[in-house]
Every structure is written in structure tokens, then in C-alpha cells.
Amino acid sequence: MIAYIKGTLVQIHEDAVIVDVHGVGYEIVCATPFAFQASLDNQVTIHTYHYVREDTQVLYGFRNDDEKLLFTKLISVSGIGPKGALAILGSVDTQAFIEAIEREDDKFLTSFPGIGKKTARQIILDLKGKLTALASMPAQSSVNTPSGEDASGIQEAQEALKSLGYTEREIKSIIPELKQEDTQNTDEMVRKALALLMRK
Incomplete structure (x- = not known):
């Protein structure tokens, strides 16, 4: 089994990240890929579960x-x-x-x-x-996050959009609508933001 992958985080997709390990790119499916946004182009260690069935093999990734x-x-x-x-x-x-x-x-x-x-x-x-x-794990991705975490969720979404090529002006134009969303899950916010940007 593959317990973890350690290498350079080279790409972040909607449902997965790509980690380069000595020239080999590992696609790792994650619950919240954009949680790794701060590590883009840097060394990262992602804990993995190697899911194997007769017709498929998938690496699932986790923060801890x-x-x-x-x-x-x-x-x-x-x-x-x-x-x-x-x-x-x-x-x-x-x-x-x-x-x-x-x-x-x-x-x-x-x-x-x-x-x-x-x-x-x-x-x-x-x-x-x-x-x-x-039970002693720190709370993660709570739907009812404190206001201090709201800002960081928005910020992570903004950084993700920048990495996808959107300008500061485009991103700022949708922030008011984005703040009205019930969720503070970064991936969900990015998906909503992309939908809003497509309409502009």
C-alpha cells in the first residue's frame, strides 16, 4: 500500500492534485484539493489510501x-x-x-x-x-464556521481563482455574492465562483 506521497505539488484540479515525485506525476483524488493551495509549486506530503479493485486503482489523499x-x-x-x-x-x-x-x-x-x-x-x-x-481532532470544513474563518475561506478561494488565471478585478466583482453562500468549504466556494464568473 502507498501510505503517503512526498514531492512537488504541480497542479490543483477540481477533484484532485498532481504531485511530481522525481519526474513521475501522481494524481491524488482529494475531498478538498484547494486546501493544498498554499503549497502549490512547493514540497508537500499527502497521506494516501491506495484503493484497488478489479477495474480501477485510485489514490485518495488526505491532509493528515x-x-x-x-x-x-x-x-x-x-x-x-x-x-x-x-x-x-x-x-x-x-x-x-x-x-x-x-x-x-x-x-x-x-x-x-x-x-x-x-x-x-x-x-x-x-x-x-x-x-x-x-474526537479531539481540530474542526475542519464546518458549515457553521466562526467569522474569523470566513475570511480565510474567501481568501483561499481567491488564491485558487488567481492560479486559474482570473484577474483581481474579475475576482473582486463576485466577492459580495460569494460571501452570501452558506458554505465556507473552499472547493464549493471555488465552484460557485467559477459559475458566477461564467455569467459575467
Whole structure:
């Protein structure tokens, strides 16, 4: 198994990053690729999970071992595949997710795309009591982020747009609309920003 990739971050795409390791480019699928924006063109270490099936091989990437562990626990649940696990990692505060499992909050769990009541119950059955070691993890990608983090989310999105070739003037023209978005997830903000820019 490939535990991590260490090399130069050369590209960031909507759902993946490319890391150059001695001339070999590794495509690593991530929940929030633009979280690595600050490391573009620099040395980076990305924790990875090598997903192998008969018809596919994919490298999934994470910012730390805790994120990777949560991912592996999620895909062990019947009804949740890698895409579903990444969607959860990219849009929820990890502690809130763990707390929802511990209090058996079906309503919270079914708020994620593709998670129905049956799968929510399966998550609780399989993972309750098994994620408490991660409960001390710092909150990441919370939908209800403090105002101090709002600015950094906007800033990360702006940097991502600059790297895609948009001018400062173009970016500033959509900031007011971007600030009205409910999410502070950088990738979601970038997608919304691109949609807004396409209309101008």
C-alpha cells in the first residue's frame, strides 16, 4: 500500500492534485484539493489510501492520518463508497460528525447526499464507539464556521481563482455574492465562483 506521497505539488484540479515525485506525476483524488493551495509549486506530503479493485486503482489523499483513518472507517460501512466518504469529509466538521454517530442522530447523517435512513443506521451500527479517538481532532470544513474563518475561506478561494488565471478585478466583482453562500468549504466556494464568473 502507498501510505503517503512526498514531492512537488504541480497542479490543483477540481477533484484532485498532481504531485511530481522525481519526474513521475501522481494524481491524488482529494475531498478538498484547494486546501493544498498554499503549497502549490512547493514540497508537500499527502497521506494516501491506495484503493484497488478489479477495474480501477485510485489514490485518495488526505491532509493528515486522522482524516485518512476516518475515510477508511467510512468506506468499511456497507453502502458507502470512496466518493460518498470524500463528500462527507469535504463538507462536515469532523467532531460534529462523530458526535452525531454517538448520539445516533439519523437526521444529521441523512443530510449528506446518498445517505438514506438505512445507510445512516448502518453507519451508527458499525462506527459508534469506534471514532472517539478522533474526537479531539481540530474542526475542519464546518458549515457553521466562526467569522474569523470566513475570511480565510474567501481568501483561499481567491488564491485558487488567481492560479486559474482570473484577474483581481474579475475576482473582486463576485466577492459580495460569494460571501452570501452558506458554505465556507473552499472547493464549493471555488465552484460557485467559477459559475458566477461564467455569467459575467
